[in-house]
Amino acid sequence: MAECVVEVRNVAVDLGGVPILDGLDLTVARGEIVAVLGENGAGKSTLLRCLAGTQPGVTGEIGLFGRPPADDPAFWRDVVLVGDEPAWYPGLTVLEHLEMMESVHAGTRTTPGEALELFGLDDRRDHVPLAMSTGQRQRLSLAMGLLRPSRVLLLDEPERGLDAGFRVRLASILADYAADGGTVVMATHDPGLARNAGARVVELESA
Numbered sequence: 001m002a003e004c005v006v007e008v009r010n011v012a013v014d015l016g017g018v019p020i021l022d023g024l025d026l027t028v029a030r031g032e033i034v035a036v037l038g039e040n041g042a043g044k045s046t047l048l049r050c051l052a053g054t055q056p057g058v059t060g061e062i063g064l065f066g067r068p069p070a071d072d073p074a075f076w077r078d079v080v081l082v083g084d085e086p087a088w089y090p091g092l093t094v095l096e097h098l099e100m101m102e103s104v105h106a107g108t109r110t111t112p113g114e115a116l117e118l119f120g121l122d123d124r125r126d127h128v129p130l131a132m133s134t135g136q137r138q139r140l141s142l143a144m145g146l147l148r149p150s151r152v153l154l155l156d157e158p159e160r161g162l163d164a165g166f167r168v169r170l171a172s173i174l175a176d177y178a179a180d181g182g183t184v185v186m187a188t189h190d191p192g193l194a195r196n197a198g199a200r201v202v203e204l205e206s207a
């Protein structure tokens with residue numbers, strides 16, 4: 001049986017009297033992709049924050065590799081979160097952002113050059129992120145996340161701003177990550193992305 005990487009038992013979040021998730025159970029195996037779908041406000045981002053250990057007010061049990069998530073360096077050596085647009089480093093180009101990631105992480109999954117090609121950013125390598133389109137910046141966020149060595153990807157609406165063609169490529173990038181033994185949990189509004197990536201779909205009901 002495949003190793004269980006993510007385990008969520010009876011998890012709920014109380015945000016000032018508003019219950020969210022309401023006793024959620026979820027297990028995700030090594031090499032599996034789970035796509036969490038649901039209406040606006042259903043709690044998809046909240047679930048990802050729970051898995052990342054950054055959500056206050058959580059009850060129930062959450063384990064990644066058998067340990068509760070902890071917002072500390074050891075945890076983040078295994079886990080990559082791509083969510084809201086990051087704060088770009090002023091004056092650094094696209095290539096330099098990727099090189100910065102490479103310089104601080106041993107054993108990166110791709111080189112900066114390979115990441116530029118994979119994420120279709122080769123012709124933007126010498127641009128600064130704030131001079132690019134929303135979708136191009138999202139590609140860079142994903143490229144920086146995928147360049148890092150990791151065992152779990154937590155992705156909040158990774159399709160945000162991406163054109164249809166690149167969503168197909170992203171699905172294949174995620175499928176390759178899982179085929180290499182990685183585990184993915186993504187919140188998405190794109191059932192096509194989930195299907196093309198070979199994800200198991202989990203529907204979150206609104207409270």
Ligand SMILES: Nc1ncnc2c1ncn2[C@@H]1O[C@H](COP(=O)(O)OP(=O)(O)OP(=O)(O)O)[C@@H](O)[C@H]1O
Nearest residue numbers: 015016018020038039040041042043044045046047
């Ligand atoms: N800081 C907060 N304080 C109080 N309530 C919050 C807070 N953040 C989110 N919520 C509420 O929690 C619920 C879940 O929000 P969440 O962002 O997890 O939903 P979502 O499924 O990711 O939505 P979307 O599809 O719009 O991204 C919503 O009803 C939202 O109003």
